[in-house]
Amino acid sequence: MYTAFADSYPVRRDRLAQQMQSTANAAVRLKKDTSNLFRDRIDGQNQELSVRDFNHLLEIDIENQTLVSEGMNPYGELVDATLQYGFMPMVVPQLNTITIGGAVAGIGIESTSFKFGLPHETVTEMEVLLADGSIVNCTPSNEHADLYFGLPNSYGTLGYVLKLKTPALPVKQFVKLNHKLYRDTEEFFGVIAALRNSDIDFLDGSVFGRNEYYLTIGQFTDTAPFTSDYTYLDIYYKSIPEKETDYLTVKDYIWRWDTDWFWCSKNLYVQNGFMRRLVGKKRLNSRTYTKVMRWNSKWGITNFLNRMGGYHSESVIQDIDIPIENATEFLDFLLREIGVLPIWICPVGTSDKSDQFPLFPMNPNSTYINFGFWDSVKSRQKNPPGYLNRKIERKTADLGGIKSLYSDAYYEEDEFWTIYRSENYWALKERYDPNGKFLNLYEKSVLRK
Numbered sequence: 001m002y003t004a005f006a007d008s009y010p011v012r013r014d015r016l017a018q019q020m021q022s023t024a025n026a027a028v029r030l031k032k033d034t035s036n037l038f039r040d041r042i043d044g045q046n047q048e049l050s051v052r053d054f055n056h057l058l059e060i061d062i063e064n065q066t067l068v069s070e071g072m073n074p075y076g077e078l079v080d081a082t083l084q085y086g087f088m089p090m091v092v093p094q095l096n097t098i099t100i101g102g103a104v105a106g107i108g109i110e111s112t113s114f115k116f117g118l119p120h121e122t123v124t125e126m127e128v129l130l131a132d133g134s135i136v137n138c139t140p141s142n143e144h145a146d147l148y149f150g151l152p153n154s155y156g157t158l159g160y161v162l163k164l165k166t167p168a169l170p171v172k173q174f175v176k177l178n179h180k181l182y183r184d185t186e187e188f189f190g191v192i193a194a195l196r197n198s199d200i201d202f203l204d205g206s207v208f209g210r211n212e213y214y215l216t217i218g219q220f221t222d223t224a225p226f227t228s229d230y231t232y233l234d235i236y237y238k239s240i241p242e243k244e245t246d247y248l249t250v251k252d253y254i255w256r257w258d259t260d261w262f263w264c265s266k267n268l269y270v271q272n273g274f275m276r277r278l279v280g281k282k283r284l285n286s287r288t289y290t291k292v293m294r295w296n297s298k299w300g301i302t303n304f305l306n307r308m309g310g311y312h313s314e315s316v317i318q319d320i321d322i323p324i325e326n327a328t329e330f331l332d333f334l335l336r337e338i339g340v341l342p343i344w345i346c347p348v349g350t351s352d353k354s355d356q357f358p359l360f361p362m363n364p365n366s367t368y369i370n371f372g373f374w375d376s377v378k379s380r381q382k383n384p385p386g387y388l389n390r391k392i393e394r395k396t397a398d399l400g401g402i403k404s405l406y407s408d409a410y411y412e413e414d415e416f417w418t419i420y421r422s423e424n425y426w427a428l429k430e431r432y433d434p435n436g437k438f439l440n441l442y443e444k445s446v447l448r449k
Contacts, residue, residue, distance in 0.1 A: 002057075002059060002060040002062070002081075002085060003058065003059050004056065004057065004058065004059075005056040005057075005058055005070075006058045006059060006068075009056075009058060009070065009163065012053055012054065013127070013129075013135065013162055013163075016049070016051065016054075016129065016162070017129060017133045017134070017135055018133065019049060019133075020049060020129060020130075020131070020132075020133040021132065021133030022133075023047050023049070023437075027047070027437070027438065027439050027449070028047050028048075028049050028131070028437060028438060029047070029048055029049070029156075030048070030049055030050075030051050030156060030160060051071070051072050051160065051162075052072065054070040054071055054072040054073075054101075054162055054163075055070055055072045055073045055074065055077070055099075056069070056070050056073060057069050057070075057073060057077070057078055057081045057082070058070060058163065060081075060082060060085050060087065060168065062085055062086075062087075065087065065167055065168045065169075065170065066124075066165060066166065066167055066168055067082060067087070067089065067165070067166060067167075067168045068163065068164070068165045069100050069163070069164060069166075070101075070162060070163055071099065071100060071101025071102075071104075071126075071160065071161035071162050071163060071164060072099050072101055072102075073099060073100050073101075074096060074097050074098065074099050075089070075092050075093060075095075075096050075097075075098050075099070075100060075103075076096030076097065076255075078100060079092060079096070079251065079254055079255075080251075082168060083171065083250065083251060086170055086171060087168035087169060087170055087171060088168065088169050088171050088250070088254065089119075089122075089166060089168065089169065090112060090116045090119075090122045090166065090167055090168070090169045091103075091108060091109070091110050091112050091113055091116050091117070091118065091119045091122060092110050092112075092254050093108035093109060093110055093119065094109075094110055094257040094258065094262070095257070095258055095261070095286040096255055096258050096285070096286065096287075097286055097287050097290065100119070100164065100166075101160070101161035101162075101164065103119040103120070104119055104120045104123060104126070104151060104152055104161055104164065105151055105152065105153075105154055105155055105156055105160070105161055106153065106155055106404070106405070106406055107119075107120075107152065107153055107319070107360055107404045107405075107406070108120075109319070109346055109348065109370050110204075110346065111202040111203055111204040111216075111218060111346060112169070112201070112202060113346060113347065113348045113349065113370070114192075114195070114196060114203045114346075114347040114348065114349045114367070115201075115203075115349055116349070117348060117349055117350060117351050117354065118152070118348060118360075119166075120151070120152035120357065120360075121351055121353065121354070121357075122166045122167060123148075123164050123165065123166050124139065124140075124165050124166060124167070125137060125138065125139045125148075125164065125165045126138050126148070126151075126161050126162075126163065126164035126165070127161070127162045127163040127164070128144075128147060128151065128158075128159040128160065128161055128162065129159055129160045129162050130159045130432050130433065131159070131432070131433040131435065131437035131438055132435075132437075135162065136159075138151070140353065146427075146428060146431070147159065147428065147431075147432060149353075149356045149357050149358065150357075150358055150359060150424065150425070150428040152357050152359060152360050153357070153359035153360040153404070153405060153420070153441075154359055154425075154428075154441060155405060155406075155441065155444055155445060156438065156444075157429075157433075157438045157439055157440055157441045157444055158428055158429065158432050158433060158438065159432055159433075159438075171220060171250050172220035172221055172222050172250065173221075173222060173223075173224075173249065173250060174220070174221045174222070174223065174224040174227065174247055174248065174249055174250065175201070175202065175218045175219065175220060175221065175247070175248050175249075175250055175253040176218065176219045176220075176221045176224070176245070176246075176247055177216055177217070177218050177243075177245065177246040177247070177248065177253075178216070178217045178244065178245055179214050179215070179216050179240045179241070179243060179244055179245075179246070180214065180215050180216075180217070180244070181212070181213070181214055181241070182213045182214070182215060183211045183212070183213070184211070185211075185213065185328045185331060185332070186328055188205070188213040188215065189324055189327045189328060189369065191215060192205070192215065192324065192345075192347050192367070192369070193324055193367055195217070195347075196347070196349055196367050200217050200218065200219055201218055201219050201220050202216075202217070202218030202219070202253070203215070203216070203217055203218070203347055204216055204344065204345060204346045204347070205344075205345035205346075206237060206240055206342050206343070206344060206345065207331065207335075207341065207342055207343040207344075207345060208240075208241065208341060208342050209335075209341060210335050212241075213345075214240050214241065215345075216240065218253065220250075221247075224247035225247065226247055227247050227248055227249055227252070228243075228246050228247065228248060228252075229252065230248075230252065230256055230259055230260075231252065231255075231259050231281060231284070232259075232276065232281040232284065233273060233276055233277075235259075235260055235271060236256045236257065236259065236260065237257075237260065237262065237263050237342065258285055258286050259284050259285060260284070261286050261289045262342075262344060262372070262374065263342055264289065264374050264375070265284070265289060267375070267376070268289060268292060270284065302376070306378065310380060311378045311379065311380065312378070312379055312380070312381065312382045312383065313376045313377060313378045313379070314376065314377050314379075314383065314385075314386070314387060314388050314389070315376050315407075315408065316338060316340055316373065316374070316375055316376070316377050316388050316389060316392070317373075317374045317375075317407040317408070318371075318372075318373060318374070318389070318392055318403060318404075318407055319370055319371070319372045319403065319404040319406070319407075320370070320371045320392065320396050320401055320402075320403045320404075321348060321362065321368040321369070321370050321371075321401055321402050321403070321404075322368060322369050322371065322396070322399050322400070322401035323363060323366040323367075323368055323369075323399070323400050323401065324347070324366060324367040324368065324369050325366065326399040326400060326401070327369040329399060330369075330371065330395065330396075330399055330401070331343070331371070333395050334371065334373065337388075337391060338373070338377070338388055338391070338392065339377065340373040340374070340375045340377065341373075343371055343372065343373045344370075344371070344372035344373070345369060345370070345371065345372075346369070346370040346372065347367055347368070347369055347370070348362070348367065348368040348369070348370055349367055350362050350363065350364045350365075350366060350367065350368065351364060352364050358420075358421045358424035358425065359420050359421065359424070359425060359441070360402060361402065361421065362402065363400075368401075385410075386408065386410035389408055389409075389410050390410050393409070393410060393411060397415075397419065402419070405441070405445040409445050409446045410446070411442075411446055413442055413446075416442050416446060417442065420441065425440075425441060
């Protein structure tokens with residue numbers, strides 16, 4: 001049994017609760033070290049509540065294979081701690097700056113999701129700080145079960161996760177990868193569906209172009225004839241078409257996408273060998289890229305250069321979950337009308353309780369395919385704001401899918417609440433934040449307050 005910081009947690013928790021109680025009824029926003037929201041925020045008169053010291057792993061129960069963590073603990077630190085004991089969280093989102101509480105209040109995903117679902121589905125209980133400063137313990141079956149199910153995809157508009165408990169996944173030292181090319185879309189998604197109940201450990205895919213679909217199967221292994229290193233000069237996604245078989249340490253596999261922010265580092269010109277050496281290994285990571293992105297958003301450098309070149313650009317940064325029976329149609333739509341490449345493919349296996357999460361409902365009888373695509377689309381033609389993103393939102397709704405709200409959203413208010421279940425949300429808001437101390441979900445995710 002590993003325990004640390006557990007004795008200090010109640011003291012820090014109670015101090016934070018008192019700080020929340022002492023704030024006026026103006027909007028409150030968390031003050032923390034990292035954020036993986038990809039939407040610009042309109043500056044307001046929001047009070048900041050610091051949660052920076054809620055970033056510890058509190059317990060690893062080796063016998064029962066569970067862990068207890070504070071909500072602001074980044075997965076990078078959480079993985080380092082748990083790997084020492086031969087475990088990892090069951091679902092580790094792709095970027096090491098994402099916090100475990102953020103993956104619950106927002107939506108996280110990774111290549112174990114085909115088996116275990118989304119991070120919030122693995123949580124067994126959590127302590128949540130409410131707007132009035134009270135703290136409640138939420139489980140799927142206690143008196144706060146409505147908040148347990150309602151918190152995912154609420155983005156801090158109902159409460160803040162201070163502590164949570166979740167199962168831990170035993171690991172081996174290495175991961176063996178097999179990359180297989182498919183030319184037919186139906187076959188590609190058919191194979192994914194067939195692997196849903198297999199004994200493999202990891203499953204995701206990458207689309208490099210029409211009829212160029214790679215499926216990557218990962219398996220824990222105790223031995224490896226070699227290991228590749230994608231933390232510096234070599235780039236993971238470029239290896240997928242080049243290597244049918246590959247081996248990584250478990251840690252390097254978990255963070256295989258972080259070094260190049262999947263493939264988005266190309267927009268910062270650091271996929272060139274000279275630039276990678278100039279920048280240095282320590283700066284090749286999502287934390288650096290996020291800082292650069294926010295700096296660029298503040299000063300508008302990219303927009304200025306586009307205008308000088310006669311281009312208009314739209315940021316298309318989205319993760320969309322589509323029922324697998326409609327995945328072929330959605331992929332065809334992306335390739336035909338959006339044109340962003342590559343596209344990440346991550347299957348999500350749903351559980352019996354999947355449709356009980358009202359703000360991110362999924363059909364428990366279907367496997368979903370997460371489409372991740374992140375880029376800026378340039379055009380000589382000036383389109384209305386959100387032109388491509390609105391196309392994506394409409395297509396998602398037509399195909400019975402749902403989109404994560406970490407990035408730009410353009411829904412009309414009535415449309416938004418139809419998708420994200422206004423009746424459920426406002427019932428939760430009335431019970432847990434009746435005075436509206438926190439912004440509501442539409443204000444935060446669409447109006448960007």
